Every structure is written in C-alpha cells, then in structure tokens.
Amino acid sequence: MKRLLFLLMAGLLLAACSNEIPEGDRVPHRGRTILAYLVANNNLDADLKQNVVWMYESMAEMTDSCCLLVYYRPRVGDTAVESPVILEFLSDGRGNINERTAAVSPDFKTVFREAVVRKTYEETADYNATDPAVMLQVFGDMRMAVPAESYGLIFGSHATGWMPADATVAGRAFGIDGGYSINVPELRDVLAQSFGGSSKLDFILFDACMMGAVEVAYELRDVADYCIASVMETPEDGFPYHTMFHYLCEPEVEFQSICNAFTYYYQHLWGTCAAIDCRRLEDLADAVAGELHAHSDAEGISLESLQQYGRRLSSSTDYTNFSFDVEDFVRALNGGEVPDAFRRTLDAAVVAKSCVEGSRYDFPDIDRDRFCGIGMYLPGAELQSVAWKEYYRTSVSWFGAVWGMVDR
Secondary structure, eight states: OHHHHHHHHHHHHHHHTTTSOOOSOOOOEEEEEEEEEEEOSSTTHHHHHHHHHHHHHHHHHOSSOEEEEEEEEOOTTOSSOOSOEEEEEEEOSSSEETTEEOOSSOOHHHHHHHSEEEEEOOOOTTOOTTSHHHHHHHHHHHHHHSOEEEEEEEEESOBOTTSOOOTTSSOOSEEEETTEEEOHHHHHHHHHHHHOGGGOEEEEEEESTTTTBHHHHHHTTTTEEEEEEOSSOOOTTOSOHHHHHHHHHSSSOOHHHHHHHHHHHTTTSOOEEEEEEGGGHHHHHHHHHHHHHHOTTGGGSOGGGSOBOOOEEETTEEOTTSOEEHHHHHHHHTTTOOOHHHHHHHHHHEEEEEEOOBOOTTOOOBOGGGOOSOEEOOTTSOOSOHHHHHHHHHHOHHIIIIITTSOO
8 A cells, every 4th residue: 555655646746747857768759859949038028929929830730740849038027937948849740739739829828838848947146048058958958858860949039140249339149138148159169069969950040130141150060050040130020930930840941941931021121041051161161262362452342332231220239341242252352253163162052042132221232133141241341349350350260261361
C-alpha cells in the first residue's frame, strides 16, 4: 500500500511539473524545429504577440507536422505574460496543435493558453534577454526540450545591423531589453556555442531592422547556412508569418517565396528582403577584395550616385551611409558594368531577393535594377557616430576580410 501511495504521489508531482523541461535522452523530432527568440521588453510587444498568433494560425493550416518553440521575453508589467517563458506548439498537419483542435481567429491570450509551457524564467530586476549568459541558457533549454534533426532560428526585436549598441546614441545591434542589446560578434559567439559544429542552424531569419547587411551574414557564416533579412528597416508588423511561415518548415526552404511574401505584404509601404547563403560569403569577400585591388580609384566614386539603404529619422537617429548596395558599388568601380565572374559569385551568395520599388517615408529611392539584396558599409563614408567607424575597423570581420586586405 505504501508503495502504491508513493507511486501515486510521484505521478501527481510529475503532472504538476509538466511545464519543466524533462531530463534524459529523447528521440529527436523528425525534420526541422523552428525556434523563435522574441525580445518584447520595448515598444514592439504588441507586434511580436501578433507574430506569435500568425505563426500559430499558419501551423493550423499546414498539411505536414511542424514543431515551434517560442522564447518570449515580455514587456515588464505585461499582464498576459508575466515572466520570460518557452512555449511549445506541435502541429500534426490535420488542424490540431498540441493535440487539440486549433483555435479559430485566436488572439494572443488564446494562443498562450493553447501553448505547452516548457519553462518559465524568474523575472528579476537585472534580467536581460540579450545577455549572452541568458541566451546560452535559453538555447540550451530549447534544445533539451525538443532535440531535433535540425533547427531554424527566428530573431524578433529591434536591431541596427552591424552598428554597435550604445545607450548614448541610436545604435543597437540586436534586441532592446530595458535599454540593453547585444552586438553581432557577441551574438555570433553565443550561437557558435549553442549551435556550432554538426548542429549548425539551417537558417537565421532576422525579423529586425537592417540585419541584411553583408557584414552581419559574414559574421554568422560558421553558425548558419542561410540568413534571411532586410537591409532596410523592417516595418513594425514584422514578417507576415500567416502567409510565409509554412515555407520555413519545408524540407527545402522556399527562400524566394518568403521574400516575395514579405514585399507583397508591404507593397504600399516599403521593404527589402533577401536570403543569403552564408557558406558562399568567403568567396564573395574575396571577389569584393579583388575588385578593390583592381581599381585604385574607389575614393573617386560619388556616394550620392550609389544605391544606399540608410535612413535619417531625426538629428539624433541617422543611419545614412551605413550600407550601400554591393553590386552597385562594383558596377561603379567598373564604369557601369558588372564583371561576369563577380556576378556569378554574387548570385551564388544571394539566393533570393525582392524589394518594394520607389521612395516612401523618407527612405532612399529603391531601384529594382540596382538592388542586389545586400549592402555593405564603405569605410570613409560619414556616419552619425565617429565611434562606429572605429568599431567597424576593429570588430567587424568583413572589414578584415575585404578592406583590411587592400593596401590603400
């Protein structure tokens, strides 16, 4: 009888702790598990909640199974999500999520109730979702919760490409959590520890501004096969997951369909989207450096004549000159023509792209014929912060691979 009571109590205790990540070996989830790391302790909290709803709705309509883990860092004081949390959604391809019929036209509170809570983190005064230690913990917990054959990763929050985070200026690399961010080299180190070696990520999708700069993708070339991002600022709604999330779950990701869905959704606003094969970026770096070696008159090129992607918002927020189109720069070096060899290298690196043409909301005029998908900074171009220039030279790997190899 005592043994029976003990087993009964153990079972009840296990049920009460069902939101904890179980220990021990688990059979890897077949196919790709999607991880979403959403930092909403800022003014994007409502938009990021809508993103989760869109993901849920897309999963409900899929005809194949899909597993999604969402780390959601809520805004301090949020009544819907009181603490940072990992949520699991598993669809069966028959309209069920987490073994229940998917809710119809749900709001975030409904989706949150339908989730399996895999782990809740203690909310402390100094908790920061962009702290490398916190990120390592979360990614470790995600992988323990759902071992998988492969992973794709979505980052959602604010960002400013390669430019470093600094509380005194407008710069922020990725994420805003109570004023804190993480710079791209530090983010690379976190991902290398979490997904390095044989567990390299299939892709990273940055649902955040200006992360489509080649400097960002080059930094991540050893931790992800592909990088999906916009070289411009991303409208606050973020990626339209209700129309493109299912493409991320396909065995062969449909990158062009993702880019098309993004710019179609924002056709009356603005937008660029590209998918970069990070494995081809060493070749692209060599090709750009080769062009610089071949043309000693690069300084004579007028920056105003190049396709650029930076936007000046105000006297205190100015991203002008942070990124110029890679192909358009090479075209200018070659008197208006792009060498065939360089174009082949670029086409191998940029596997998909789409843009909204024209100029809207004070953004630079985007010409489809001069849009290659990615941009890069040109050392010497004026930036809002002098410190950004020095950071570029000392901390951004692309500079060493391209500009640092050129005797100028």
